Amino acid sequence: MHQKLFILATIALSAVNAHTGTHVVANAAEAPATTFKFSETFPEAGIIPTAKPEWLELIKNVEIANAPVYKVGNGLVPGQDPHCDWTFTGCLAKDDLYKCPKGQWALTYDDGPSEFSPKLYDYLDTVNAKVTFFMVGGQVVKFPDYTLRAFKAGHELAMHTWSHNYMTSLTNEQIVAELKWNELAIKEVTGFAPRLFRPPFGDIDNRVRDVAAALGFVPVIWNFDTNDWSYSSNPEGYPQSWIEGNVTKWADNAATAIDGGVSLQHDLYDSTVNLAIDILPILDKAYDLIPVGACNSVKVYKEGNSTADKPSPPSPSSSSSSMTEESSASMVSASSIGLGIAALTAAALL
Numbered sequence: 336m337h338q339k340l341f342i343l344a345t346i347a348l349s350a351v352n353a354h355t356g357t358h359v360v361a362n363a364a365e366a367p368a369t370t371f372k373f374s375e376t377f378p379e380a381g382i383i384p385t386a387k388p389e390w391l392e393l394i395k396n397v398e399i400a401n402a403p404v405y406k407v408g409n410g411l412v413p414g415q416d417p418h419c420d421w422t423f424t425g426c427l428a429k430d431d432l433y434k435c436p437k438g439q440w441a442l443t444y445d446d447g448p449s450e451f452s453p454k455l456y457d458y459l460d461t462v463n464a465k466v467t468f469f470m471v472g473g474q475v476v477k478f479p480d481y482t483l484r485a486f487k488a489g490h491e492l493a494m495h496t497w498s499h500n501y502m503t504s505l506t507n508e509q510i511v512a513e514l515k516w517n518e519l520a521i522k523e524v525t526g527f528a529p530r531l532f533r534p535p536f537g538d539i540d541n542r543v544r545d546v547a548a549a550l551g552f553v554p555v556i557w558n559f560d561t562n563d564w565s566y567s568s569n570p571e572g573y574p575q576s577w578i579e580g581n582v583t584k585w586a587d588n589a590a591t592a593i594d595g596g597v598s599l600q601h602d603l604y605d606s607t608v609n610l611a612i613d614i615l616p617i618l619d620k621a622y623d624l625i626p627v628g629a630c631n632s633v634k635v636y637k638e639g640n641s642t643a644d645k646p647s648p649p650s651p652s653s654s655s656s657s658m659t660e661e662s663s664a665s666m667v668s669a670s671s672i673g674l675g676i677a678a679l680t681a682a683a684l685l
């Protein structure tokens with residue numbers, strides 16, 4: 336079953352590569368004007384970055400599980416899971432967050448921020464719901480104003496890596512780079528460094544966990560998948576009514592369920608944002624909505640000492656110009672990785 340998922344993902348990736356050209360132009364125009372200036376020169380969006388040498392020091396004297404660097408498309412030996420690979424067996428390690436206490440529900444949205452995120456932010460403001468956003472580094476650099484808005488609204492900001500690749504297919508050094516560049520982008524915008532990250536596709540094993548832990552990061556999986564990607568990529572094949580039906584079941588089970596929920600959604604597309612707005616009231620009636628770090632009582636930023644710490648907005652920096660040719664080029668790539676995320680996630684989740 337899992338092998339099949341990887342194969343589907345590989346096919347989807349080829350399809351994405353074939354189509355990148357047309358969409359890049361369309362999306363490039365959609366990057367909104369911003370006055371935010373990054374002082375850091377960030378790597379190209381969507382590309383596995385290189386770690387700064389000082390970051391690699393952080394894993395130098397750390398014991399890291401000796402799991403293989405899997406090729407995307409190669410799975411585990413059936414029946415064996417020596418490195419607690421969630422993707423393949425659903426194996427969870429003791430520090431993985433994936434649920435809330437009974438009666439509570441954490442809405443989580445991955446792959447943003449995107450041009451459609453503000454519609455979701457607006458809606459969350461009107462219902463006064465606080466949620467968690469797992470943001471892709473390249474998207475943060477493309478949409479710093481949206482990132483800051485989500486932060487100031489009191490949502491939890493967390494990481495979803497720099498380039499949205501399968502983490503078990505990255506070397507230890509690449510895992511460091513994926514997480515630290517993602518952290519740095521969010522920290523530059525908000526003044527706060529996130530502690531929580533979600534591996535793309537839930538693809539994590541003990542090697543990834545050990546590297547992340549050495550950097551001070553905590554993995555977050557989920558226990559309810561809305562399959563919003565199946566809907567967004569093929570609404571006829573995976574109709575909205577199925578998602579509404581399943582979410583209604585989750586809500587109906589609130590009284591009898593042992594645990595509360597952490598659900599997986601995405602704020603990368605208009606269709607998934609509309610769906611998010613459609614289903615939130617169903618869960619809101621049955622559960623207390625609360626961000627995932629808060630429901631697990633963990634610190635969500637490295638600064639401060641409580642999930643209840645009210646972050647203060649950063650002072651605007653004016654140190655450098657971000658709108659160089661180079662950073663415009665990486666914004667273009669941010670659009671193309673968006674497509675990659677879409678197709679890969681649609682094929683590979685669950």
Ligand SMILES: *[C@@H]1O[C@H](CO)[C@@H](O)[C@H](O)[C@H]1NC(C)=O
Nearest residue numbers: 562576577578579580581584
């Ligand atoms: C829940 O989703 C599944 C597909 O994942 C679908 O077959 C089923 O009909 C849905 N349930 C409801 C109550 O709509």
Ligand SMILES: *[C@@H]1O[C@H](CO)[C@@H](O)[C@H](O)[C@H]1NC(C)=O
Nearest residue numbers: 638639640641642643644645
């Ligand atoms: C945070 O820690 C400081 C000292 O380390 C303490 O004075 C403060 O009360 C703590 N704040 C919270 C919200 O726990």
Ligand SMILES: [Zn+2]
Nearest residue numbers: 445446535536
């Ligand atoms: Zn994702």
